[in-house]
Amino acid sequence: MRHYVKTAAAVALTFGLVVAMARVSGFLLLPLALVLILGLGYVGSQILAGSPSPYPRIASGVFERTESEPIQLSETEACESCTDQEGPGQRRITYRELVFLGVPLARLSTTQVILCDLCADPVAALEDEKLDAIDRELERDR
Structure with a gap:
């Protein structure tokens, strides 16, 4: 459980840094948000599909x-x-x-x-x- 909390904190920190960078330079917001959404969508679809994974x-x-x-x-x-x-x-x-x-x-x-x-x-x-x-x-x- 402790490892999961560290991972969630790292993802939240990364997302916060991406938003801060996008506010400073507005042209990065759309590509970074798109990459983040597509990446999380891929991970979510793999989890929901129940495809076998060698990892917990x-x-x-x-x-x-x-x-x-x-x-x-x-x-x-x-x-x-x-x-x-x-x-x-x-x-x-x-x-x-x-x-x-x-x-x-x-x-x-x-x-x-x-x-x-x-x-x-x-x-x-x-x-x-x-x-x-x-x-x-x-x-x-x-």
Whole structure:
């Protein structure tokens, strides 16, 4: 709730600054008001449409989210951590986005990482007796 109050205060302050700028230079009032109304209309339509969002409805600011998909490692898609070229792996794509009220407005950056299952989750690999980290490292050296 505290984050929501900060966001509402920031929006009100921004709107107040826009109105003050428009009073000083009258020609900015119409374009700025139009952009503000269209932006809030877009966010409102996304909220009312109920389109699925990876963020909670009160989220505002810059957020990161990661998607992961299973892949089979190969020479072209090797693990970036240990350079393993065989076996199952994961492609992790991290998006850094500007979010307002749970609606992603702009994607700021995208990064992609390819990892083998051992590097992606070493604790789970150690708990699995078939995929012990020491045994796997010995197999690589052979």
